[in-house]
Amino acid sequence: MNELKTEFTDIDQLKKLTKQSSDFKSIQINTAGQQVSVSYFTTLIDHDLLQSNVMFPVQTRASLSELCQLEDIKESIPIDDVEITDQIEDIQSKLFKGYAIIQIDHHDRKCAMVNIANKEGLRKDNNTENEFSVVGPKVGFIEDLDTNIRLLRAQINIPNLIVKEMTIGSASKTRVAVIYINGVTNEEIVRTAQQRLKQVDVDVIFDSSLLDQFISDNSSTPFPLFLTTERRDRVVYALISGQVAIISDGSPYFVTGPSTLFDFFISPEDYYLPWILGSFFRMIRLFGVVFSLFATSLYIAVTTFHYEVIPRELLEPLILSRKNVPFPPLFEVLFLEITIEFLREAGARLPSKIGQTLGIVGGIVIGQATVMAGLTSNILVIIVAFSALSSFATPIYKMSNAIRFLRFPMIVMSAIWGGIGMCIGIGFLIIHITRLTSLGTPYTVPIYPFRVKALRDGFIRPSFQFLNHRSPYLRPYSLIRYKPKPVRRKKNDFDDG
Amino acid sequence: MRNEISEEYRISPYFIIFPLYVSMVGVGVLTFQRTLIEHAGYNAWISVILTGISIHLILWMIYKITSFNRVGQEIITLNHTLFGSVFGHLLNAAVVLYFVYGAFVKFKVYIELIEVWFFTGMNILPLSIVMVLLIYYAVSGGFRSVTGLCVWATFLSFASIIPQVGLALPYMHPLNLLPLLNHSATDIFLSSKSMVFEFLGFETLLFFYPFIKTPAKSQKWAHMIVMFVTLLYLILLLMALMFFSEGELRHSIWPTIDMISIFEVPLLQRLEYFFISLWFIKTIAGICIYLWVACRGIKTAFRMRQRHSLIGILIAMVTLNYFIADHRSVERVSELYSTVGFYFIYAYIPFMFVCVLISRRRARHFGNRGSA
Structure with a gap:
């Protein structure tokens, strides 16, 4: 096997x-x-x-x-x-x-x-910069293809790791490598990836993210169809579970695929912690996604159309907090949400030290002042701050961007038709994700098409005893990763041998 | 005939529980209790079981019909081969029209629900146009996209039904069910007839049968989901019977929603707003199945592109929806559907079954003579 x-x-x-x-x-x-x-x-x-x-x-x-x-x-x-x-x-x-x-x-x-091993050549500082984790290695990739492959080979020490190189870009002639494990990854996936890369016709490849968009199955979607990562452990995990990794020279980011929606909410840290904690954090993350998508639009739907769903005791503080606000809930929410987006966008462009100041200015000064000025209700400030926070809990930046973007259509829909509008939004979202594919594999895979074995490592992170199978939807050549440790025989009684 | 459907468009056998569940359980869940007790009163639960059993029989017939001679047989081609070109075409047109009508009834009844509970006196045209766009987006993705929607819709509908059962428990009066048998057999059968309307939808199987990988294996799943739906209706009915007194129930148009509006959970009350909103996705999924079936039928019968027929049907739906406005005509429209559906299930399908049996016997007869 x-x-x-x-x-x-x-x-x-x-x-x-x-x-x-x-x-x-x-x-x-x-x-x-x-x-x-x-x-x-x-x-x-x-x-x-x-x-x-x-x-x-x-x-x-x-x-x-x-x-x-x-x-x-x-x-x-x-x-x-x-x-x-x-x-x-x-x-x-x-x-x-x-x-x-x-x-x-x-x-x-x-x-x-x-x-004649190459001992140096690594950038002085090749820590991960954007995908941080508290536990686990902090090795990230750098802008040199050969170093990146060396970093990979240092962890996967077998001849089965195959690197296929090609040159893309009419002006840049960038080296692009397709990496997979022979005997694990399905050839068809590799072939599809290589074929799509061959068809790419562009002058300069600036980053792997560019390739990601060129080879994706559907380019008009807010969702990332490939996982983009700078962490070595993530790429190694993708390779060992039967995926393909693609990287271009001059980019510290690997593109791995085929990815599913759930891959984007998995953090390598889940595996470094005991499975109970790993599962708990993963569920918190998934809850954060749902919360961040629907919290503000639910607020609009309730305050605009369905006051009835709030019990009387809670309705009173809600109305009191909105008493001085002259706008309809839609403008109130849009004002705050766009402020948060400004803060994020400005914070991303500034050096980190000024970024901290910006956070204080934005978070405390603007938040406090808008409430005092009566532009927004303070309950809303709490909700918006929560949903922004929970959207950043998503480990992959591209995915958290998609989620933050999708909030806005939901907000508009709920402002037009309340609960029904929200469900119209949810409906569009559901149909959209069921229609997406990544390298030909359905995007929503453990749910639809339903795969019990893949679902094992879905909402919860099971103990390593149950993690020894590769996901069958990738159609890997060998399904078993390792033999689980034999189940210890139950003792007959508490203190028996 | 280029009838073989490529592997990538097919679904696994057990997956048919989702489209079947979604097409059977519709807006009817919210309202069926009142019409059901009109004849049989508080003995109506017997009618639910009776109807469920008869549906199992019809389902078995459907599997016999579709597995007629080779894999990949759906009702349209069968009509054609059994009844010839002219009559077959007429029959096909009628069958397709039946499904379009079914989709329209689902659409109209749900929109009426929104008008009554959410936005009284709202101009319904923009909402219906957006709904139709959503339907178009789903159906144009093909059968796999429609089943995908059905899977999510099924999960969401469970998410709204399961808590409902739990929340209703403190309000139950089990003694309402007594006396156990105080209605005549005729009354119970009459109620059974009105129950058939709630099961309509499983006949879509006649069309998507060829889209199942190894279709024969799906039969047990189909029976299982029919059994499950019967159980679901039974639970919902018993809940309503124990919740309302008979007099109250006769006057409640949407007993399920009336029940939900009583429940309270921490931070929230009047849960029916959530319930009706979530039910939107389930309704859309049901309409999508019906329309996919209709367009597929039009394609195989009349060689018309699915995209064109779908757009035509959707425009017709929006227009019709605009002109049928008051509750009386909505009721008439759905009553007509229920009658037509009743005959579709209990007359047309057994008739097809007999025809298939005869033609198979004849084929075997001729086959034997040929080989002899």
Whole structure:
């Protein structure tokens, strides 16, 4: 079942698989009577070391026909970490740590492993900037494609990780990599992604987000159809569960897909916390989405049309707070909502230190002053602040943008027809999301089409014992991720062995 | 005939519970108790069970009809093959018209509900136009999009029905149900007849049968959902019977809503505003199923593009809706639908069943002779 544990018998077989990746390189040096081959992952090695300390001595000595045995290499290369081995597991693991394989005879089972791993090259500060988490690694990607792939290979240490490169952009000639795991990801998904990328005709690729829009199934939707992330753990999780990751050179953001609506409300942190807490936070997040979508429009619907639904004891403070407000609820709400959007937009453009001041000015001064001036009721300030806050609880920025945007049509609809208007809005929303697809996979997948197994990791985050299956809607080649730990036998009584 | 439907447009067998549930349970849930007790009084719950059993029988017939000779047989092609071109066309037109009419009745009854409970005296034209746009958006997405809407609609309708049962419990008077049998069999059967109206909708299966993957497997699910709907009606009826006295119930036009308006939860009262609003999505989903069925029928029967026929039907619906205004004519319209539906189910479907049986026997007869 678990095809990830591929066993190789010799180097040729290993090379056959690794050759599928475009960052794997094998150089043949042919001189009189001698054939020396040097193989390595370009993204993992230090090119200076390779050129001056490996290629140069090997080439010169080979041309003099002085390389007859692997031991000669040890002598000719000025690097201390050279090992001669025929243990395939050893070769495989070292290859992914940035070693180069040197073979003298093509069919020799033995080879020399030379350590030319690239130890630096990371940006000084490659912490995640926008997708923060308290628990868990803070490794994020940077603007260099090779470094990003090295970061990925550091965590997925198997030859099955395939990197397919292509060039897109008539002016920028940007390198774009499609990454997937061979034996897990369905070929059809990879093919669809590659085909759509090939059809992209644009002059400059500025960011992966651009690709995201070019290859999406439906470009006129507020919802993001692919997950965009700068976190390494998120990309690794996507790959290991059978998705495809796409990145362009010069962008710190990976695009992973096919994504479903629920993927956007999952935070890696859910998995780093005990499952009870993880589930609780996830449910809070989902509740936040519903609240942020409907809270203000519900306020409008109730205060404009359906005063009856508020019990008398609560109606009194509500009316008192609205007593001095001269506008209908619609303008009151729009005024506050747009203020919050201004604050967000301005805060995003300012340096973080000024941003904090802005938050104080916006949150406290404007909020307090509008109530004092009688422009809005203070109950509404609370509701709007709550719904803005809950929209930011969504871990993916693009999704929280979509949710904040969708509030406005809901507000307008509820101002026209009250509860019915809201439900018309909900109706449009439901039909819209059921019609969406991401790389051909339905967007609302664990709900419709209903998949019980995928729903397991949906509203709650179950314990790892139940997380060992990949989601069947991605049609992965191997369904099982790992064997769950055997269930401990129940004791007969409290204190029995 | 290019009748094979490609795999990506089909749904899994168990998924038919959603379109079936949505097309059966309509606005009728809010109002059926009053008409039901007209004849059988507080014995009407027997009628619900009787009707439920008869619906199971008809459902079984539908499966026999649709699995007539090969996979992917729906009623339109069947009419054509059984009754020839001219008569088949006439029959098809009638069947399609029946579904369009059914969609219109759902639409009209719900709009009337909004007029009475939400906005008395509002100009209904803009609202109906927006509703029609919504319907167009859903139906133009094809059968999968319509079923998707049905799934959400089913969940939302449960979300409104389940709390209702819980909230009603403190107000129940179980002794209302006694005496258990004080009406004649005729009365109970007459009530059963009026109950049929609430089950109308499952006949849409005649059309979307070919859209099910391995349709034969769906039969148990279909029976299950009919059983569930019968149970649902039974619970709602018993709740109303125990909640109202018989005299009160006879005068209540929307007993379910009247009941809900009594309940209170912390922070909220008059829950019927939420209930009716949520019921909007369920109603839209029901209309969508009907209209999808009608357009599909028009397409297979008359080779007309679904987009054009859908636009035509929707315009007709808005116009008709504008001219039929008062409660009396709405009642007449839905009564006519109930009568036509009654004959569709208890005359047309058994008739088709017999025809299919005869033609199958004849085919087998000829087949045997041919092979001999």
